[in-house]
Amino acid sequence: MPTIEYKTDKQKKSFYNSRAWRKLRQQALERDNYECQWCKREGKVTVDSIKEEGKRKEIVLNVDHKYPIEHYPKLALILDNLETLCIYHHNVKEGRTIDKISRNKNKKKRWDDEWW
Template sequence: MKDFYTSTQWKNKRAAILSRDGYMCQRCKRYGRQREATTVHHIKHYDEYPELALDNDNLISLCEACHNFFHPEKAKKSNKSRGNHRYF
């Protein structure tokens, strides 16, 4: 799995999705907020649906706080207290 995220194919797809979404967090946008996206998230998780790994409809641009909402187990200690949204 780690190899996938360092692959040129993923890096190119990630850049394309961020560009598609205007480099804005799509979850924040849904709530009328503007926040820069830093992560591309698999809606259906890569480890369960590897066949959807590069499917545009399965990828969404998120800010760090929104991505941590979906993956609290991956959130760094230092990030847990900052940038979290109260509307989740």
């Protein structure tokens, strides 16, 4: 049986739009009590937002593959390979955040004169 690949954006989009993924994602959220597991390990609590009628639901949590599907396609639909993370920690894990120090260091001042 050939292995399914998730290398291209089209392949990933197809996977993340599948009924099997949506069902497993929901199971992971329920198992993790709709809480970021990274925050929980740090003694903090980050929970999912509540849908308000007439408004778009704010995305607070992601269900993350501990082992990425593009490298471990056989683990794509394994519940034990999933973990609920808040957007911030998901971005940290994926290397998509800039720490505050480097962000402020590169920030250009508006004025060079002194403030009293």
